[in-house]
Amino acid sequence: MLILVLNSGSSSIKYQVRDIAGRNDDGVSRNDDGVSGDDGRNDDGGILTEGLIDRIGGSDPGPDAVADHAEALDRIDAAVSAVLGGRELDAVGHRVVHGGERFSEPVLINNEITRAIERLNPLAPLHNPANVLGIRAIAAKWPTLPQVAVFDTAFHRTLPEHAWRYAVPDELYSRYGIRRYGFHGTSVGYVSVRAARLLKxxxxxxxxxxxxxxxxxxxxxxxxxxxxxxxxxxxxxxxxxxxxxxxxxxxxxxxxxxxxxxxxxxxxxxxxxxxxxxxxxxxxxxxxxxxxxxxxxxxxxxxxxxxxxxxxxxxxxxxxxxxxxxxxxxxxxxxxxxxxxxxxxxxxxxxxxxxxxxxxxxxxxxxxxxxxxxxxxxxxxxVPTDEERAIAEATAAVVSPG
Missing domain, CATH: 3.30.420.40 (ATPase, nucleotide binding domain)
Known part of the structure; x- marks a missing residue:
């Protein structure tokens, strides 16, 4: 599967295309040679191309100016198409920083999911609004292309209450959602599996x-x-x-x-x-x-x-x-x-x-x-982390769970 991974910021989009070659019964992606990459050996995880579009929405009138996220995606489309040689993308995986209490795993994006992510903007004002911009730009450009949200907070949804609760009045939690959420979960989950396998x-x-x-x-x-x-x-x-x-x-x-x-x-x-x-x-x-x-x-x-x-x-x-x-x-x-x-x-x-x-x-x-x-x-x-690979693998699993 060809997965476009997007990490959307308010003024930049980092992108990468991964070829996820296959999965074994325990859900670990494998390369064409059948090696999972979880034994400590280095592999590229199927990277076909990657790049960064920055200064989106800036005031610079020059040739490198990018008006908005839609124009940024046009540039990404051109760069990706030049590499794929006629092959088409199968899905897009988005890094979404905050999933709140609702999202404990990657999800297929629809309009309701997009609105739910947007409602979490107050919890991650520097990140979630930009993530939503990327999701909507993809939906406008490729309306039939499946999109998956992979949340930084999801790995930490297993925290027990004694770890996630703060010793403040309950109303602050029930009204404002003030609790421990944790971040870097996509990286930590990926690294944890690789480390375990390295130690057998x-x-x-x-x-x-x-x-x-x-x-x-x-x-x-x-x-x-x-x-x-x-x-x-x-x-x-x-x-x-x-x-x-x-x-x-x-x-x-x-x-x-x-x-x-x-x-x-x-x-x-x-x-x-x-x-x-x-x-x-x-x-x-x-x-x-x-x-x-x-x-x-x-x-x-x-x-x-x-x-x-x-x-x-x-x-x-x-x-x-x-x-x-x-x-x-x-x-x-x-x-x-x-x-x-x-x-x-x-x-x-x-x-x-x-x-x-x-x-x-x-x-x-x-x-x-x-x-x-x-x-x-x-x-x-x-253990080197690879959040883009983790997002690509999670996206492939959601879009094609078999």
Whole structure:
């Protein structure tokens, strides 16, 4: 099946076309050679083409200007058609950030589903409106082409109430939906299965802590293959120290700052765009922070210490939550590429019997791999994520469940 994967933003559309060659009985997609790719070997997952259309709706009158999402899709259509050579797309899979409490799995999109996603806009004002724009643009251009919504929050719908509920008056939940939702679920679900198979454990028996570390970062407790706790909450602001986000903070600080004259928009800007590594070290890029720390910059060293400590605390807590983790798994940009940050975190976890193989940790590879020593009490893995592949596979399963 030829699946067009779309990640629609308010001013950009990231796209990718995948050829999903087939599925075995356990639902894992296979390439033409029959290899699932879940044993640690690297494969491209059937990528035929990919790209990014940006500056949609901008004021630039030049030849690269893109008026709206409809025009962006025309450009994507031209790029895709040049590659497919007469073959036609079978379906479109959309990354949708917020599925609220309703959506616990990928769904075939119709008008009612589109309206339901739109009703969740207040919970993800920077993401869901853009996702809806992409869905409607596809419906207008290719009205008979099946579309599937794959939700970042869906993997976390298995959280027990004691994990998702906040200790605030019940009315805030029943009226406004204030609860823990969790994010990065598409990535975490994909990585969890690959990590389990790498360790030759059935995914439904897998207990692990999965750390998705990029500019946005979260950590998830996986028990028996399901999410039972996660660091991001009502929004992606809660939890770890991130590139520009503060993560966990005493709520009274917000009250204090309001009384000092900062308004709601100012608080949002402060906590989401000016905090985290950027606030501590002056740069939100982990590579730059590590380089500065190596050069003796105290602010960068402090930022790394705070960020690694916060993550190690979560890993320790989630090790308890899952009843004993079989693995700690690093993924996403920082998790896959920053051996230095992985080492800083692992050094704080020696009480759990974790021991890294220094050479394996330092080695650069695009393959899923174990980086702990044979005698480490808990395996430590690096598993590259591939959200587009996960979306394509989920879309194919919905459109052609047999």
């Amino acid at each position: 454990i059935q995914p439904e028996n897998f207990n692990a802590v999965i750390a998705h570390l990029g500019n946005g970062a979260s950590v998830t407790a996986v028990h028996a293959g399901k999410s039972i706790d996660t660091s991001m909450g009502f929004t992606p602001l809660e939890g770890l120290v991130m590139g520009t986000r503060s993560g966990d903070i005493d709520p009274s600080i917000l009250i204090f700052l309001l009384r000092q004259g900062l308004d709601a928009d100012g608080l949002d800007e402060l906590l989401n765009r000016k905090s985290g590594l950027a606030g501590l070290a002056g740069d939100n890029d982990m590579r730059s922070v590590v380089e500065a720390a190596d050069g003796g910059a105290e602010a960068a060293q402090t930022a790394l210490s705070i960020a690694s400590y916060r993550l190690a605390k979560y890993i320790g807590g989630y090790h308890v939550a899952v009843g004993g983790a079989r693995a700690v798994v690093f993924t996403a940009g920082i998790g896959e590429n920053s051996w230095r940050f992985r080492a800083l975190v692992a050094d704080r976890l020696t009480a759990l019997g974790i021991s890294l193989d220094e050479a394996a940790n330092r080695a650069h590879s695009k393959q899923a791999r174990v980086i702990s020593t044979p005698d480490s009490a808990i395996a430590v893995l690096v």
